Amino acid sequence: MPGLLLGDVFPDFEADSTVGRISLHAFLGNSWGILFSHPRDYTPVCTTELGRAAKLSAEFSKRDVKMIALSLDSVEDHLGWSKDILAYNNDSSCNALPFPIIADNKRELAVKLGMLDPDERDKDGMPLTARCVFVIGPDKRLKLSILYPATTGRNFDELLRVIDSLQLTAQKRVATPVDWKPGDNVMVVPNLSDDEAASLFPSGVTTKDLPSGKKYLRYTPQP
Structure with missing residues (x-):
């Protein structure tokens, strides 16, 4: 197929x-x-x-x-x-x-x-x-x-890393950024509002300031 x-x-x-x-x-x-x-x-x-x-x-x-x-x-x-x-x-x-x-x-x-x-x-x-x-x-x-x-x-180490990301993101409403490893900060998915993110991630959400003024780079500790 x-x-x-x-x-x-x-x-x-x-x-x-x-x-x-x-x-x-x-x-x-x-x-x-x-x-x-x-x-x-x-x-x-x-x-x-x-x-x-x-x-x-x-x-x-x-x-x-x-x-x-x-x-x-x-x-x-x-x-x-x-x-x-x-x-x-x-x-x-x-x-x-x-x-x-x-x-x-x-x-x-x-x-x-x-x-x-x-x-x-x-x-x-x-x-x-x-x-x-x-x-x-x-x-x-x-x-x-x-x-x-x-x-x-x-690279089988990379395959394990990818599986860790797949399993995490299947359970939590997060995404893993470039070169992410288990234990690193993760990213809040774009379809979550700030209020929803604050409720889902009690460890806190940080946002990177960008020239565009758009608040789409939102990070939170790995849940």
């Missing part, structure tokens, strides 16, 4: 994975979810990304986010590759990754979800899967999508 937009219900699907047959919506349950795709097994950038994702799995769990990866190769390849990823992490404490990897060796999901990178191809000339990130809310709606080319690795 190349036209998947923010707020759309994320398509449900069934697929084979490293933990058996998975139905996406059932797997996510009432949790948040993050689905990240990879161009190919046994490739360098993907190995570093999944290694980092594995190291951060406890951070995602703490936020009630279920992780799931997708790559174009078979389950058998995924299982073999997982051993390399754990070795890259120097992790001998377990023999499996803390999240499933979906097998999409027929590229059916990559096509359905608009994941193909037309500029990067495998040895057979087939388009590789781009590095997609989809964050899915408990309501199964798409909350965020980021599309990286196959040659650029993701």
Whole structure:
């Protein structure tokens, strides 16, 4: 579904994975979810990304986010590759990754979800899967999508930061400004009147004076 937009219900699907047959919506349950795709097994950038994702799995769990990866190769390849990823992490404490990897060796999901990178191809000339990130809310709606080319690795610390913002702003009538980190001041959303803001945010609201005289930069401590 190349036209998947923010707020759309994320398509449900069934697929084979490293933990058996998975139905996406059932797997996510009432949790948040993050689905990240990879161009190919046994490739360098993907190995570093999944290694980092594995190291951060406890951070995602703490936020009630279920992780799931997708790559174009078979389950058998995924299982073999997982051993390399754990070795890259120097992790001998377990023999499996803390999240499933979906097998999409027929590229059916990559096509359905608009994941193909037309500029990067495998040895057979087939388009590789781009590095997609989809964050899915408990309501199964798409909350965020980021599309990286196959040659650029993701920053998983940034993905955690974005999830913190999504979860905060889903519950509170605030927005997070540039480079926001948890604990920083947040911004009052424009559709709140000053009186409503004063009532909702007892810690106080500060407004930055601007040449226009407009009072739209309103800050409050993170609720």
